[in-house]
Amino acid sequence: MEIALSAAATALAIEVLDDSVEQDNDCDDFVVEMMELGVILWARDEPKARIRGYVEKAVSMYLDNDFRKHFRLTRSVFDVLLAKVCTWGDVCSNLMRGGRRPISLDKRLLIILWYLGSDESFRQIADRFGVSEPSAHSTVRRICAGFLLHLRKVVIKWPCGMRFNEVKTGFKGMKGFPNVTGAIDGCHIAIKPPSDDRDSYINRKNFPSLLLQAVCDHQMCFVDCYCGWPESVHDARVLRNSDLFN
Known part of the structure; x- marks a missing residue:
């Protein structure tokens, strides 16, 4: 049964x-x-x-x-x-x-x-x-x-109001640069690439990945994240197509 x-x-x-x-x-x-x-x-x-x-x-x-x-x-x-x-x-x-x-x-x-x-x-x-x-x-x-x-x-959001001024003050106190509201960089996230376009995802270290663009404040808290472009795309193009740039 x-x-x-x-x-x-x-x-x-x-x-x-x-x-x-x-x-x-x-x-x-x-x-x-x-x-x-x-x-x-x-x-x-x-x-x-x-x-x-x-x-x-x-x-x-x-x-x-x-x-x-x-x-x-x-x-x-x-x-x-x-x-x-x-x-x-x-x-x-x-x-x-x-x-x-x-x-x-x-x-x-x-x-x-x-x-x-x-x-x-x-x-x-x-x-x-x-x-x-x-x-x-x-x-x-x-x-x-x-x-x-x-x-x-709720957690990853761009600083505004008093927090905006606090971040600028924090960066200036750390390195002396005025009017800085975030530190931006990118990294590779390893993935299993699609079979029909695998080469577009191979990075310079010879493994498939997506690009993650992230911005942190002076306390190393994420305030913006953007991900999804294949590794073959230049960092500048990723930035230009992100909400951060617009």
Whole structure:
């Protein structure tokens, strides 16, 4: 009975996936959930071995320095970020969808930070955090595409008013340059290039990347970020096409 049900669930997910090219995100969520259901039902006969208690046992014992090395921020900053996630209604409502036991918000946020700060696959991340691969993918997609983009507009913003004068004073006090409101530079973000135009993304160090243009204030806080151009494009062209230039 379980095998038949799991096969039917998987077949239904594949059928919906084929018909959902022009559908909205709700359909994508349904496909993920149905595929996850199929995986769970198939796995009942042969339980899949996963790392258990990594967040609850290992992460909770990390010293502050170890926590920062693994997740690229301090515990105090993580707590602030977690508090902001908790106030975002879309994330909390998604936690209650479906009949499975929801993954805690702190674990979801740790999964996202690990994904953003490492080059591990979803299979490796799911194994480390003791969740299914569809759950890891869904967590990253929902929160990155929603909350983090929303938070970006709040945190990364151009200084204005009193802050504008504070930044200029800060730069002048550091290096003696007057009327400086930001320090601009660029860097390479390694990517898997598209197969039809791979050469355009190869940089001078011979690996494919995108260009990130960023501006920081005197306290090294980002005030503007612009990304998306392939490496073959000159930095000046990236600047001219950015909102910062306009």
